[in-house]
Amino acid sequence: MIDDVHEPLGQYSSQFKAAHINHTSDFFEDLVRQSGVDENANIKTVRELRELEKQAAGAGSTNKWWRILRGVTIAAAVLAALYIFANYWWPWLALPAVVFGVAVYMLNRVINDSDAQLKRLREACDAKRAVAWGQMAPLNRLFDWDIVAKLMAKTVPRIAFDPYFSNGRMQELQNTFGWSGHLGEAHSIVFSHSGVLNGNPFILARTLSHWMGSKTYHGSLQISWTEQYRNSQGKWETRTRHETLHASIERPFPEYENQTFIVYGNEAAPDLVFSRHPSKLSKLEDGLFDKWRKNRAIKKLEAKSRDVSEGNTFTVMANREFDALFGATDRNHEVQFRLLFTPLAQQEMLKLLKDSQTGFGDTFVFEKTHMINVVQSGHMRHTDISGDPGKFHAYELAQARMFFNGYHNDFFKSFYFGIAPLLTIPLYQQHRPHSDIYKDTYSQNPCFWEHEAIANYHGEAAFKHPECVTRSILKTSAQHEADGSQKVHVTASGFGSVERVQYVSVRGGDGRSHQVPVRWDEYFEVQNSASMLVKEMASPGNRDALPAAFSQHDIDAGKAVLRRSIVSAVLPA
Structure with missing residues (x-):
């Protein structure tokens, strides 16, 4: 029987950290022995x-x-x-x-x-x-895409990764837990892992997000003029004055950002909705001023709890410190909130929030919408979640050993503390659905999240519009072929630009208005489309044995990419 994880912070320090270090080191040394490298x-x-x-x-x-x-x-x-x-x-x-x-x-x-x-x-x-x-x-040659999953499962057996994100896993999240799976046209999946945590489905994803921000452009103009003045002898003289005039304008500018988050489905507390964000209170110590700030926050919660106005259902909990630091004051169902956050859960959550030594402290956003939980931790923003085997290739064994161990131990710590807020909730580990997600061939095919990740792995350059000067958001749609392969249509959306000049009127020291030129870039949307062929490999170890569908499109092995048991290639235009 596999034990649940109810004390994530303490168990990481006493058990998981050292265990993962040992498992990672042993795994690498086993690979060295298998390889026969001298x-x-x-x-x-x-x-x-x-x-x-x-x-x-x-x-x-x-x-x-x-x-x-x-x-x-x-x-x-x-x-x-x-x-x-x-x-x-x-x-x-x-x-x-x-x-x-x-x-x-x-x-x-x-x-x-x-x-x-x-x-x-x-x-x-x-x-x-x-x-x-x-x-x-x-x-x-022995490094593969499954090492992250194998090491994670060995250290924390409650966590099991899928070989890739399949339609079956997506259907489970949609049909059982009510998740749409669509992030919108402004987001593209760079990489994703799917699997189960305590028998419930999760996704670890990294996305590229786009929004239209703004940029300030600056311009300048040199002016000069002559003026008369009296010198020290009282005589009139002429002198030339110089001045640099400055102007600025603000114009729309495409912004891009990578985000890393975890989606987790669980049937517990199915009506509950809440959200919380990192709180500065979590970093406070026990000094006089810090205690005053905490007490002030608690008094505000107590006042909100006493508010009898229509629509307010908030009731402050007995553990005032938990309510102040966790800050989920927008919760809609007090009974179900208390079912999740038992005294033990509150205690463990507080340890996570206040920790500054073992983990990363209060860096996470936690949102629950009925049966879907989304946790976005700030510390994971810079974590490479791909486990790309190419990263471990090296010509020096000592360097390969150091990088391999460092990467996997850093990944484990980052992911573990990414899911730690979920591990603090005992009820989540008691609900374990047993749905069969692999019912047919369609369920085993990669889902559209995996398609976007594959397209991004091929690189934006393979799909972007020739005039695009920014990043490209890649979105996909798939057509299922009779041989089990998928023809994936990839649309790359980005922006081209053209330089403009705007003249801004600025009053100079000569008393006149001057037109200061400000050069700026006007961005316009551009799109380009291409197609990929995608199919699961029956024998992932045999790269040269491409499926028949690839031969029919005259795709040789050199142009195909094998990634996580899936072979893919960009089709010629």
Whole structure:
């Protein structure tokens, strides 16, 4: 029987942190053993490479100084020739010509020898680096997309990742938990994981979001005018005055931002709606002024609780500190809110909010809309959630080991504290639906979230409009083929721009108005479309065995991308 996680902060410190470090390290060493990489041979090769790189760096520096000396010599020759030509009879020019000519000739020979030596050293570095890559190739081939999921499940068995985000998982969230799954046209899925947390579905997603913001453009104009004034002797004189006039305008500007969040479906408290945002109160200590601020916040909650006006259903909880720090005062169902946030849940949530040592503290937005929970933690904004195996490829085993362990331990901590607010609620771990989400072939196909993530993995450049100068939001629609593949239509929406000039009237020191030019960019929407072919691979390990659907479109293995058991390729226009 797998134990539930009711004390997320304490269990991370006492159990999960060390366990994940050990599991990650053991996993990497197992991969090394499977690969058969000779670590001692790799250490020797890398040591030799570093020595060659050191020699190449020294030779490059020497080569640079020889070239500088040659430039100085040529400059000195020119100056000497000009001086002799201006002060002496021109035949004397032969003297600097001979002296500096010999010097430049010798320097050219030295530089040519230096260039040859530098080239040999760089070629030796490339050759030695190729040897190191060859030594590490068996290990690099073993990295795959499932490592994140395997390590997470080993440390916290209550968390299980799907191979990819399928239609079946999407249907479960839509049909059982009432989630639409559509984020809107201004959002594109960069990457997503789906799976179950305590038997209930979750999504970990990273999106690219767009909105129209504004930008301030600045312009300037130099003006001058003459004026008369009396000098110290009382006589009239004329002088010229100068001034720089400044102007600014504000115009629409496309803004883009990556967001990372967790969506979690649970049938508990199905009527409850609330939201909370990070509170500055969570960072307060026990000093006199900090206590006063907390008490002031609590008094406001008590006043809101006593408010009998129509529409106010808020009732302050016995644990006033929890209510003040969690701040879900817009809740619509007090009974169900208390079912979720039992005394134990309140206690554990407060630990999370006030923690500044183990985790990340109060950085998260928590929104519940009936059976859908969305948690967006600020600390996850900079977390790479992809687990892309290409990130772990290296030619040095020691560097690969350090990066592999660092990445997976950082990912675990970030994700664990991303879901920690959900783990504090005991009732969420008691509701575990057992729906069969893989009923047919359609359910096993990648869903539209996965399609957007695949398109973004291919890169915006494969789909963007030729005139686009901004990021592109990629949206997809799929057509299911008879052979089980999916033809995915990708629409890339972005902005082109054209430079404009607006003249702003500014009054100068001469008493006149001047038209100051302000250059700005006018953005206009552009769209482009392309198609991808997508299909789940029966044998993900055999990259060269492309499905028949790809051969029919004359797609070779070099143009196909294998990602999370799904092979895809951008179709030619």
